[in-house]
Amino acid sequence: MTNAGEATPTQNKFERIKSEKDGLVLKQELDYLAEIGWEAMEEADRDYRLRVLGLFYRTVTPGKFMLRMRLANGILSAYQMRVLAEIVQHYGDEGNADITTRQNIQLRQIRLEDVPDIYRKLEQAGLTSVQSGVDNVRNITGSPLAGIDPDELIDTRGLCRMVQDMITNMGKGNPEFTNLPRKFNIAIAGCRDNSVHAELNDIGFIPAYKNDTIGFNVIVGGMFSPKRYEASVPMNAWVPPQDVVALSRAILEVYRDHGLRANRQKSRLMYLIDKWGIEKFREEIEKRFGEVGGTLPLQSAAEKDEFLWEKKDYIGVYKQKQPGLNFVGLHIPVGRMYAQDMFDLARIAEVYGSGEIRFTVEQNLIIPNIPDTRMEAFLKEPILERFSVNPENLMRGLVSCTGSQFCGFALIETKNRALAFVKALEAELTLPQPIRIHWTGCPNSCGQPQVADIGLMGTKGRKNGKVVEAVDIWMGGKVGYEAELGSRVMKSIPCDDLKPVLRDLLVEHFGAKPKQSLVLSH
Ligand code: SRM
Ligand code: SF4
Numbered sequence: 001m002t003n004a005g006e007a008t009p010t011q012n013k014f015e016r017i018k019s020e021k022d023g024l025v026l027k028q029e030l031d032y033l034a035e036i037g038w039e040a041m042e043e044a045d046r047d048y049r050l051r052v053l054g055l056f057y058r059t060v061t062p063g064k065f066m067l068r069m070r071l072a073n074g075i076l077s078a079y080q081m082r083v084l085a086e087i088v089q090h091y092g093d094e095g096n097a098d099i100t101t102r103q104n105i106q107l108r109q110i111r112l113e114d115v116p117d118i119y120r121k122l123e124q125a126g127l128t129s130v131q132s133g134v135d136n137v138r139n140i141t142g143s144p145l146a147g148i149d150p151d152e153l154i155d156t157r158g159l160c161r162m163v164q165d166m167i168t169n170m171g172k173g174n175p176e177f178t179n180l181p182r183k184f185n186i187a188i189a190g191c192r193d194n195s196v197h198a199e200l201n202d203i204g205f206i207p208a209y210k211n212d213t214i215g216f217n218v219i220v221g222g223m224f225s226p227k228r229y230e231a232s233v234p235m236n237a238w239v240p241p242q243d244v245v246a247l248s249r250a251i252l253e254v255y256r257d258h259g260l261r262a263n264r265q266k267s268r269l270m271y272l273i274d275k276w277g278i279e280k281f282r283e284e285i286e287k288r289f290g291e292v293g294g295t296l297p298l299q300s301a302a303e304k305d306e307f308l309w310e311k312k313d314y315i316g317v318y319k320q321k322q323p324g325l326n327f328v329g330l331h332i333p334v335g336r337m338y339a340q341d342m343f344d345l346a347r348i349a350e351v352y353g354s355g356e357i358r359f360t361v362e363q364n365l366i367i368p369n370i371p372d373t374r375m376e377a378f379l380k381e382p383i384l385e386r387f388s389v390n391p392e393n394l395m396r397g398l399v400s401c402t403g404s405q406f407c408g409f410a411l412i413e414t415k416n417r418a419l420a421f422v423k424a425l426e427a428e429l430t431l432p433q434p435i436r437i438h439w440t441g442c443p444n445s446c447g448q449p450q451v452a453d454i455g456l457m458g459t460k461g462r463k464n465g466k467v468v469e470a471v472d473i474w475m476g477g478k479v480g481y482e483a484e485l486g487s488r489v490m491k492s493i494p495c496d497d498l499k500p501v502l503r504d505l506l507v508e509h510f511g512a513k514p515k516q517s518l519v520l521s522h
Pocket of ligand 2: 404
């Protein structure tokens with residue numbers, strides 16, 4: 001099966017929408033849709049199929065769309081950043097952009113009447129938003145230091161790009177993969193610290209040596225959903241870099257053709273692995289891998305790399321593997337940027353670096369290729385007061401999903417609240433090391449609270465007999481090579497009562513010291 005087939009009465013709503021018409025078809029209809037406007041559009045086209053083109057109708061802001069791009073390995077040029085900034089600028093004070101937890105960018109407040117022009121601009125700039133939503137493969141994440149990391153094992157840039165090109169037919173849109181049973185995530189790690197959270201993905205490629213050849217061990221089935229949170233399981237497979245595209249294709253085809261579709265809550269890849277067992281899953285993948293040009297037999301996994309490295313956050317100034325060059329990680333509070341920020345960031349990437357910009361899964365930004373001789377001037381740039389290279393320890397580890405400002409699933413406001421809490425806690429506490437606090441507005445877990453030191457998941461609670469915004473608290477998430485998911489330790493804490501709870505957790509578990517007592521003890 002490839003794509004739109006016959007609709008059947010037993011299909012769930014989403015399967016029916018997909019089989020009636022492929023969202024890619026709307027690409028040809030954009031001029032017409034822009035003309036008739038969002039109110040006159042068929043609901044399934046507006047709310048579902050347009051997402052295949054990366055356009056998400058926002059019920060929270062009627063008449064406005066969010067545009068989710070694709071950035072293989074999270075890399076874009078200063079020129080491309082400027083094109084995105086111009087789109088955001090068009091919407092004045094309302095327009096903004098968010099770096100996402102998949103090293104990607106989303107633009108906000110887009111109006112349908114502007115979309116044909118926006119798509120032309122994106123195409124001219126070599127950018128695409130195709131297949132970035134609904135039952136498609138999301139942004140392919142790769143090491144944010146690919147090609148510049150002194151400790152790198154494999155440069156992931158070309159691989160992420162090739163996998164993206166295979167899935168999207170070079171960004172033109174590929175009906176082979178627009179009707180998967182559900183969303184699908186792929187990550188390719190190239191360094192030793194698992195900078196991409198490989199274990200959260202449906203396919204994670206983890207660098208490993210086999211007989212002195214560098215390649216990847218493969219893990220599969222990682223997922224977060226409201227009812228189930230799972231780290232990936234090993235597939236007992238190792239592939240050389242040249243087989244990464246074929247293996248990705250094989251797994252996607254098997255998932256597309258055999259994945260469970262009846263119940264949307266049980267359609268992710270892990271449920272197919274559950275049904276078949278990992279041995280049968282591996283056998284089916286191996287068959288398909290051979291058919292799509294992979295090198296048979298599929299090799300068994302290599303021994304795990306003995307270098308177990310801590311995950312870095314890459315904020316600050318670091319030496320690259322190229323002598324005389326540096327990369328600088330800038331902290332972008334909760335990933336949010338406005339048009340002027342984007343112009344400023346594009347400018348400093350061009351003036352001091354090579355005009356390249358990279359994003360991280362922590363919603364931050366890296367500017368590579370800055371010569372030693374330019375560092376002093378770079379560090380005096382006024383934009384670094386807003387996007388620090390040395391933020392305080394709580395701000396440094398802050399991640400937040402979109403929340404109720406723009407997301408219809410949200411049970412609470414997240415980004416603005418996350419910033420307010422960090423500022424308030426930093427005024428009271430001193431932390432001996434960075435703490436990773438992740439906010440997510442609902443159990444969909446886009447903000448990945450399960451990987452955090454302290455994860456805050458939006459829910460509803462009760463206070464004085466009233467329903468109020470609240471959070472469940474998660475703790476114990478570990479990142480890096482020995483990543484582990486955390487667990488829920490407290491339930492339904494009203495957001496109004498959260499500050500003292502967080503303060504106590506930071507003091508008891510993370511060595512925070514009240515600022516007052518520091519002053520007194522001197
Ligand atoms: Fe997500 C749905 C935002 C990363 C799990 N996610 C959504 C929607 C599209 C819901 C909606 O229609 O409003 C959110 C759009 C809100 C908006 O306006 O921004 C949304 N997800 C995000 C982003 C922007 C969060 C962020 O602030 O960074 C991330 C975009 C990544 C990207 O560039 O593509 C984002 N979402 C994730 C992740 C994290 C990851 O990939 O590492 C997860 C958990 C991992 C996973 O998928 O297994 C995640 N999002 C979900 C789910 C639950 C999926 C499931 O199997 O149940 C949903 C709901 C759904 O798909 O039905 C969802
Ligand atoms: Fe929206 Fe929930 Fe995802 Fe946050 S976690 S972006 S609130 S779907």
